[in-house]
Amino acid sequence: xxxxxxxxxxxxxxxxxxxDVYLHLETTTGSYTAxxxxxxxxxxxxxxxxxxxYERGRITGEGPYRVGLKLSGGWVYAQGLTDFEVTxxxxxxxxxxxxxxxxRVALQLSVRPFRE
Amino acid sequence: xxxxxxxxxxxxxxxxxxxxxxxxxxxxxMALASDAGVPVTYLCGxxxxxxxxxxxxxxxxxxxxxxxxxxELAEACxxxxxxxxxxxxxxxxxxxEDPHAVAARVREAIERLRPSTVITFYPGxxxxxxxxxMGLATKLAVDGLEGQHPQLLGVAVGDREQLRKxxxxxxxxxxxxxxxxxxxxxxxxxxxxxxxxxxxxxxxGEDDEQTRYFREVLMVVERFYRLNGVSVPADG
Numbered sequence: 001x002x003x004x005x006x007x008x009x010x011x012x013x014x015x016x017x018x019x020d021v022y023l024h025l026e027t028t029t030g031s032y033t034a035x036x037x038x039x040x041x042x043x044x045x046x047x048x049x050x051x052x053x054y055e056r057g058r059i060t061g062e063g064p065y066r067v068g069l070k071l072s073g074g075w076v077y078a079q080g081l082t083d084f085e086v087t088x089x090x091x092x093x094x095x096x097x098x099x100x101x102x103x104r105v106a107l108q109l110s111v112r113p114f115r116e
Numbered sequence: 117x118x119x120x121x122x123x124x125x126x127x128x129x130x131x132x133x134x135x136x137x138x139x140x141x142x143x144x145x146m147a148l149a150s151d152a153g154v155p156v157t158y159l160c161g162x163x164x165x166x167x168x169x170x171x172x173x174x175x176x177x178x179x180x181x182x183x184x185x186x187x188e189l190a191e192a193c194x195x196x197x198x199x200x201x202x203x204x205x206x207x208x209x210x211x212x213e214d215p216h217a218v219a220a221r222v223r224e225a226i227e228r229l230r231p232s233t234v235i236t237f238y239p240g241x242x243x244x245x246x247x248x249x250m251g252l253a254t255k256l257a258v259d260g261l262e263g264q265h266p267q268l269l270g271v272a273v274g275d276r277e278q279l280r281k282x283x284x285x286x287x288x289x290x291x292x293x294x295x296x297x298x299x300x301x302x303x304x305x306x307x308x309x310x311x312x313x314x315x316x317x318x319x320x321g322e323d324d325e326q327t328r329y330f331r332e333v334l335m336v337v338e339r340f341y342r343l344n345g346v347s348v349p350a351d352g
Contacts, residue, residue: 001174001177024178026166026178028166028168030168030169031243031244031245032243032244034243035243035274035275044208046166046208048206083174085177087179087180089179091179093177093178093179095177095178097170097174100172100312100316101169101170101171101172101173101174101312102168102169102170102174102312103168103169103170103174103178104168106178108178108179114179115179115182116206
Protein backbone atom coordinates (compact mmCIF):
# COMPACT_ATOMS: atom_id res chain seq x y z
CA UNK A 1 0.00 0.00 0.00
CA UNK A 2 1.06 3.62 -0.41
CA UNK A 3 -0.13 6.98 0.96
CA UNK A 4 -3.57 7.94 -0.29
CA UNK A 5 -3.76 10.08 -3.43
CA UNK A 6 -7.29 11.50 -3.10
CA UNK A 7 -7.75 11.99 -6.85
CA UNK A 8 -6.77 8.42 -7.64
CA UNK A 9 -9.02 7.07 -4.91
CA UNK A 10 -11.92 9.25 -6.08
CA UNK A 11 -11.53 7.81 -9.60
CA UNK A 12 -11.57 4.27 -8.13
CA UNK A 13 -14.74 5.06 -6.15
CA UNK A 14 -16.39 6.47 -9.29
CA UNK A 15 -15.45 3.35 -11.25
CA UNK A 16 -17.52 1.20 -8.87
CA UNK A 17 -20.56 3.48 -8.77
CA UNK A 18 -24.11 2.11 -9.22
CA UNK A 19 -23.20 -1.55 -9.39
CA ASP A 20 -23.17 -4.42 -6.90
CA VAL A 21 -19.86 -4.42 -5.02
CA TYR A 22 -18.58 -6.49 -2.12
CA LEU A 23 -17.67 -4.52 0.98
CA HIS A 24 -15.09 -5.22 3.69
CA LEU A 25 -15.37 -2.69 6.54
CA GLU A 26 -13.37 -3.02 9.70
CA THR A 27 -12.10 -1.21 12.75
CA THR A 28 -9.87 -2.66 15.46
CA THR A 29 -7.95 -1.78 18.60
CA GLY A 30 -6.19 -5.16 18.58
CA SER A 31 -7.05 -8.05 20.88
CA TYR A 32 -4.59 -7.42 23.68
CA THR A 33 -5.43 -3.91 24.91
CA ALA A 34 -6.60 -5.29 28.26
CA UNK A 35 -3.05 -6.55 28.89
CA UNK A 36 -1.31 -3.38 27.72
CA UNK A 37 -0.60 -0.20 29.68
CA UNK A 38 -3.95 1.26 28.56
CA UNK A 39 -5.91 -1.61 30.23
CA UNK A 40 -8.98 -0.99 28.06
CA UNK A 41 -11.26 -3.63 26.59
CA UNK A 42 -10.67 -4.42 22.93
CA UNK A 43 -13.18 -2.97 20.46
CA UNK A 44 -13.25 -4.75 17.11
CA UNK A 45 -15.85 -4.97 14.36
CA UNK A 46 -15.79 -6.17 10.81
CA UNK A 47 -18.17 -6.88 7.96
CA UNK A 48 -16.82 -9.05 5.15
CA UNK A 49 -18.42 -9.56 1.75
CA UNK A 50 -21.60 -7.58 2.35
CA UNK A 51 -23.08 -6.73 -1.04
CA UNK A 52 -23.76 -2.98 -1.46
CA UNK A 53 -24.54 -0.53 -4.26
CA TYR A 54 -23.79 3.18 -3.88
CA GLU A 55 -25.11 6.12 -5.84
CA ARG A 56 -22.53 8.59 -4.54
CA GLY A 57 -19.07 7.92 -3.10
CA ARG A 58 -16.62 10.61 -1.95
CA ILE A 59 -13.22 10.81 -0.31
CA THR A 60 -12.72 13.93 1.82
CA GLY A 61 -10.25 15.46 4.28
CA GLU A 62 -6.61 16.52 4.17
CA GLY A 63 -5.27 13.21 5.45
CA PRO A 64 -6.05 11.09 7.30
CA TYR A 65 -9.03 10.84 4.96
CA ARG A 66 -12.71 9.99 5.26
CA VAL A 67 -14.85 8.03 2.82
CA GLY A 68 -18.65 8.05 2.66
CA LEU A 69 -20.74 5.88 0.35
CA LYS A 70 -24.38 6.85 -0.05
CA LEU A 71 -26.46 3.71 -0.59
CA SER A 72 -30.04 3.77 -1.85
CA GLY A 73 -31.19 3.17 1.74
CA GLY A 74 -28.23 3.92 4.02
CA TRP A 75 -24.57 4.79 4.41
CA VAL A 76 -21.10 3.33 4.65
CA TYR A 77 -18.57 5.51 6.48
CA ALA A 78 -14.93 5.31 7.50
CA GLN A 79 -12.57 7.84 9.06
CA GLY A 80 -8.82 7.73 9.59
CA LEU A 81 -7.77 6.32 6.20
CA THR A 82 -4.10 6.83 5.33
CA ASP A 83 -3.06 4.30 2.66
CA PHE A 84 -4.46 2.61 -0.42
CA GLU A 85 -3.81 -0.03 -3.05
CA VAL A 86 -5.61 -1.53 -6.04
CA THR A 87 -4.74 -5.23 -6.04
CA UNK A 88 -4.14 -7.53 -9.02
CA UNK A 89 -7.73 -8.70 -8.51
CA UNK A 90 -8.92 -5.07 -8.95
CA UNK A 91 -9.88 -4.79 -5.28
CA UNK A 92 -9.76 -1.25 -3.90
CA UNK A 93 -8.12 -1.40 -0.44
CA UNK A 94 -8.21 1.63 1.86
CA UNK A 95 -6.67 1.43 5.31
CA UNK A 96 -5.72 3.61 8.23
CA UNK A 97 -2.46 2.75 10.02
CA UNK A 98 -1.08 4.10 13.28
CA UNK A 99 2.53 5.33 13.62
CA UNK A 100 3.76 1.78 14.25
CA UNK A 101 2.10 0.39 11.12
CA UNK A 102 -0.82 -1.32 12.87
CA UNK A 103 -4.10 -1.38 10.99
CA ARG A 104 -6.83 0.60 12.75
CA VAL A 105 -9.52 0.90 10.10
CA ALA A 106 -10.13 -0.62 6.66
CA LEU A 107 -12.67 -0.03 3.92
CA GLN A 108 -12.40 -2.25 0.85
CA LEU A 109 -14.53 -2.63 -2.28
CA SER A 110 -14.46 -5.33 -4.92
CA VAL A 111 -16.65 -6.39 -7.80
CA ARG A 112 -15.74 -10.01 -7.01
CA PRO A 113 -16.12 -11.40 -3.48
CA PHE A 114 -13.10 -11.14 -1.20
CA ARG A 115 -11.59 -14.47 -0.20
CA GLU A 116 -13.88 -15.97 2.41
CA UNK B 117 5.88 -28.05 39.57
CA UNK B 118 6.89 -31.07 37.54
CA UNK B 119 9.62 -30.94 34.90
CA UNK B 120 8.65 -32.16 31.46
CA UNK B 121 11.30 -33.56 29.14
CA UNK B 122 10.04 -33.09 25.55
CA UNK B 123 12.75 -35.52 24.33
CA UNK B 124 10.82 -38.40 25.93
CA UNK B 125 7.63 -37.82 23.94
CA UNK B 126 6.48 -40.07 21.10
CA UNK B 127 4.79 -37.27 19.17
CA UNK B 128 4.18 -33.72 20.31
CA UNK B 129 1.16 -31.89 18.93
CA UNK B 130 0.27 -28.23 19.42
CA UNK B 131 -3.29 -27.08 18.64
CA UNK B 132 -3.82 -23.31 18.56
CA UNK B 133 -5.69 -20.81 16.39
CA UNK B 134 -3.04 -18.45 14.95
CA UNK B 135 0.30 -18.64 13.18
CA UNK B 136 2.72 -17.43 15.95
CA UNK B 137 0.75 -18.83 18.94
CA UNK B 138 2.93 -21.95 18.72
CA UNK B 139 6.21 -20.00 18.86
CA UNK B 140 5.20 -17.68 21.71
CA UNK B 141 3.72 -20.39 23.91
CA UNK B 142 5.68 -23.55 23.08
CA UNK B 143 8.51 -22.76 20.65
CA UNK B 144 11.23 -23.95 23.03
CA UNK B 145 9.37 -27.15 23.89
CA MET B 146 8.78 -27.89 20.21
CA ALA B 147 12.48 -27.39 19.36
CA LEU B 148 13.62 -29.59 22.27
CA ALA B 149 11.33 -32.38 21.06
CA SER B 150 12.24 -32.18 17.39
CA ASP B 151 15.99 -32.04 18.13
CA ALA B 152 15.57 -35.35 19.99
CA GLY B 153 13.91 -36.89 16.93
CA VAL B 154 10.37 -36.59 18.26
CA PRO B 155 7.82 -35.77 15.52
CA VAL B 156 6.20 -32.38 16.19
CA THR B 157 2.98 -31.20 14.54
CA TYR B 158 1.31 -27.80 14.76
CA LEU B 159 -2.41 -27.91 14.00
CA CYS B 160 -3.28 -24.27 13.34
CA GLY B 161 -6.95 -23.26 13.35
CA UNK B 162 -6.94 -20.06 11.28
CA UNK B 163 -4.71 -18.16 8.87
CA UNK B 164 -4.45 -15.27 11.34
CA UNK B 165 -5.88 -13.23 8.51
CA UNK B 166 -7.53 -10.57 10.69
CA UNK B 167 -4.40 -9.50 12.55
CA UNK B 168 -3.87 -5.76 12.81
CA UNK B 169 -0.10 -5.93 12.79
CA UNK B 170 1.10 -5.55 9.22
CA UNK B 171 4.87 -5.33 9.79
CA UNK B 172 6.80 -2.24 10.84
CA UNK B 173 7.00 -0.46 8.47
CA UNK B 174 3.91 -2.28 7.21
CA UNK B 175 4.34 -4.58 4.22
CA UNK B 176 1.15 -6.66 4.43
CA UNK B 177 -2.47 -5.67 3.91
CA UNK B 178 -5.81 -7.26 4.82
CA UNK B 179 -5.95 -9.27 1.59
CA UNK B 180 -2.29 -10.35 1.37
CA UNK B 181 -2.16 -11.23 5.07
CA UNK B 182 -3.36 -14.81 4.69
CA UNK B 183 -0.54 -15.80 2.33
CA UNK B 184 2.03 -13.70 4.22
CA UNK B 185 1.21 -15.45 7.48
CA UNK B 186 1.19 -18.93 5.99
CA UNK B 187 4.69 -18.29 4.57
CA GLU B 188 5.81 -17.02 7.98
CA LEU B 189 4.31 -20.08 9.64
CA ALA B 190 6.11 -22.41 7.24
CA GLU B 191 9.43 -20.72 8.07
CA ALA B 192 8.84 -20.74 11.84
CA CYS B 193 7.95 -24.42 11.72
CA UNK B 194 11.09 -25.14 9.69
CA UNK B 195 13.12 -23.39 12.42
CA UNK B 196 11.36 -25.42 15.13
CA UNK B 197 11.60 -28.73 13.26
CA UNK B 198 7.82 -29.10 13.12
CA UNK B 199 5.32 -29.81 10.39
CA UNK B 200 2.04 -27.90 10.28
CA UNK B 201 -1.55 -28.42 9.18
CA UNK B 202 -4.10 -25.63 8.78
CA UNK B 203 -7.79 -26.05 9.60
CA UNK B 204 -8.50 -22.95 7.45
CA UNK B 205 -10.99 -21.11 9.64
CA UNK B 206 -11.16 -17.32 9.51
CA UNK B 207 -9.40 -15.37 12.23
CA UNK B 208 -11.69 -14.23 15.09
CA UNK B 209 -14.50 -16.60 14.08
CA UNK B 210 -13.51 -19.81 15.93
CA UNK B 211 -15.82 -19.12 18.91
CA UNK B 212 -18.81 -18.80 16.56
CA GLU B 213 -18.32 -22.20 14.96
CA ASP B 214 -19.98 -25.25 16.53
CA PRO B 215 -17.38 -26.34 19.13
CA HIS B 216 -18.25 -29.99 18.55
CA ALA B 217 -17.65 -29.64 14.81
CA VAL B 218 -14.25 -28.02 15.42
CA ALA B 219 -13.53 -30.71 18.03
CA ALA B 220 -14.32 -33.42 15.46
CA ARG B 221 -11.65 -32.05 13.13
CA VAL B 222 -9.09 -31.86 15.93
CA ARG B 223 -10.01 -35.41 17.01
CA GLU B 224 -9.50 -36.67 13.46
CA ALA B 225 -5.93 -35.28 13.51
CA ILE B 226 -5.23 -36.74 16.97
CA GLU B 227 -6.49 -40.18 15.92
CA ARG B 228 -4.36 -40.04 12.80
CA LEU B 229 -1.15 -38.76 14.45
CA ARG B 230 -1.45 -40.43 17.89
CA PRO B 231 0.42 -37.73 19.86
CA SER B 232 1.66 -38.58 23.37
CA THR B 233 1.11 -34.95 24.43
CA VAL B 234 -1.20 -32.26 23.07
CA ILE B 235 -0.62 -28.59 23.96
CA THR B 236 -3.43 -26.06 23.58
CA PHE B 237 -4.74 -22.94 25.34
CA TYR B 238 -6.45 -23.17 28.74
CA PRO B 239 -10.13 -22.60 27.83
CA GLY B 240 -11.49 -19.53 29.61
CA UNK B 241 -8.01 -18.33 30.64
CA UNK B 242 -6.39 -17.40 27.35
CA UNK B 243 -7.48 -13.74 26.78
CA UNK B 244 -8.20 -13.99 23.04
CA UNK B 245 -11.63 -15.50 22.19
CA UNK B 246 -10.04 -17.65 19.45
CA UNK B 247 -7.57 -19.03 22.02
CA UNK B 248 -10.37 -19.95 24.41
CA UNK B 249 -12.47 -21.52 21.65
CA MET B 250 -9.58 -23.56 20.21
CA GLY B 251 -8.68 -24.71 23.73
CA LEU B 252 -12.25 -25.79 24.36
CA ALA B 253 -12.49 -27.66 21.03
CA THR B 254 -9.21 -29.44 21.77
CA LYS B 255 -10.37 -30.38 25.27
CA LEU B 256 -13.62 -31.76 23.82
CA ALA B 257 -11.63 -33.64 21.17
CA VAL B 258 -9.37 -35.33 23.73
CA ASP B 259 -12.20 -36.07 26.17
CA GLY B 260 -14.12 -37.76 23.36
CA LEU B 261 -11.29 -40.11 22.32
CA GLU B 262 -11.76 -43.86 22.57
CA GLY B 263 -8.93 -45.79 24.17
CA GLN B 264 -5.71 -44.16 25.27
CA HIS B 265 -5.74 -40.41 25.88
CA PRO B 266 -2.71 -38.20 25.29
CA GLN B 267 -1.52 -35.89 28.02
CA LEU B 268 -3.36 -32.58 27.49
CA LEU B 269 -1.52 -29.41 28.49
CA GLY B 270 -3.01 -25.91 28.59
CA VAL B 271 -1.30 -22.54 28.24
CA ALA B 272 -2.84 -19.77 30.36
CA VAL B 273 -2.41 -16.17 29.22
CA GLY B 274 -2.67 -12.93 31.17
CA ASP B 275 -1.64 -11.44 34.48
CA ARG B 276 0.45 -14.09 36.23
CA GLU B 277 -0.59 -13.19 39.78
CA GLN B 278 -4.24 -13.30 38.78
CA LEU B 279 -3.80 -16.67 37.07
CA ARG B 280 -1.98 -18.09 40.08
CA LYS B 281 -4.89 -17.06 42.29
CA UNK B 282 -7.47 -18.58 39.98
CA UNK B 283 -5.69 -21.74 38.85
CA UNK B 284 -2.79 -22.26 41.23
CA UNK B 285 0.75 -22.64 39.93
CA UNK B 286 1.25 -24.33 36.54
CA UNK B 287 1.69 -28.12 36.81
CA UNK B 288 4.41 -28.64 34.27
CA UNK B 289 7.51 -26.64 33.32
CA UNK B 290 9.99 -26.99 30.46
CA UNK B 291 13.39 -25.35 30.82
CA UNK B 292 14.01 -23.89 27.36
CA UNK B 293 17.23 -21.93 27.96
CA UNK B 294 19.09 -24.21 25.53
CA UNK B 295 16.60 -23.25 22.82
CA UNK B 296 16.61 -19.49 23.43
CA UNK B 297 18.02 -18.67 19.99
CA UNK B 298 15.70 -21.09 18.18
CA UNK B 299 12.64 -19.63 19.86
CA UNK B 300 13.86 -16.15 19.00
CA UNK B 301 14.41 -17.17 15.36
CA UNK B 302 10.92 -18.70 15.18
CA UNK B 303 9.36 -15.54 16.61
CA UNK B 304 11.33 -13.44 14.12
CA UNK B 305 10.05 -15.65 11.28
CA UNK B 306 6.58 -14.34 12.16
CA UNK B 307 7.88 -10.99 10.98
CA UNK B 308 4.57 -9.24 10.24
CA UNK B 309 3.47 -9.85 13.83
CA UNK B 310 6.69 -9.55 15.83
CA UNK B 311 8.84 -6.96 14.06
CA UNK B 312 7.17 -4.09 15.87
CA UNK B 313 7.49 -5.86 19.21
CA UNK B 314 11.23 -6.41 18.77
CA UNK B 315 11.72 -2.76 17.77
CA UNK B 316 9.77 -1.60 20.77
CA UNK B 317 11.77 -3.80 23.13
CA UNK B 318 15.04 -2.60 21.68
CA UNK B 319 13.99 0.99 22.32
CA UNK B 320 12.57 0.33 25.78
CA GLY B 321 15.70 -1.35 27.15
CA GLU B 322 15.97 -3.39 30.32
CA ASP B 323 13.72 -1.27 32.49
CA ASP B 324 10.59 -1.97 30.51
CA GLU B 325 8.28 -4.51 32.17
CA GLN B 326 7.51 -6.32 28.89
CA THR B 327 11.18 -6.55 27.95
CA ARG B 328 12.00 -8.06 31.35
CA TYR B 329 9.13 -10.54 30.99
CA PHE B 330 10.43 -11.51 27.57
CA ARG B 331 14.03 -12.05 28.72
CA GLU B 332 13.36 -13.58 32.12
CA VAL B 333 10.25 -15.68 31.45
CA LEU B 334 9.28 -16.18 27.83
CA MET B 335 12.80 -17.19 26.74
CA VAL B 336 13.59 -19.22 29.88
CA VAL B 337 10.70 -21.48 30.77
CA GLU B 338 7.41 -22.65 29.21
CA ARG B 339 4.72 -23.56 31.71
CA PHE B 340 1.55 -25.55 31.30
CA TYR B 341 -1.50 -26.74 33.22
CA ARG B 342 -2.59 -30.34 32.93
CA LEU B 343 -6.13 -30.34 31.54
CA ASN B 344 -6.95 -34.07 31.60
CA GLY B 345 -9.85 -34.57 33.97
CA VAL B 346 -10.24 -30.85 34.64
CA SER B 347 -13.67 -29.40 33.97
CA VAL B 348 -13.41 -26.14 32.07
CA PRO B 349 -15.80 -23.20 31.58
CA ALA B 350 -18.43 -23.78 28.86
CA ASP B 351 -17.52 -27.48 28.76
CA GLY B 352 -20.08 -29.64 26.95
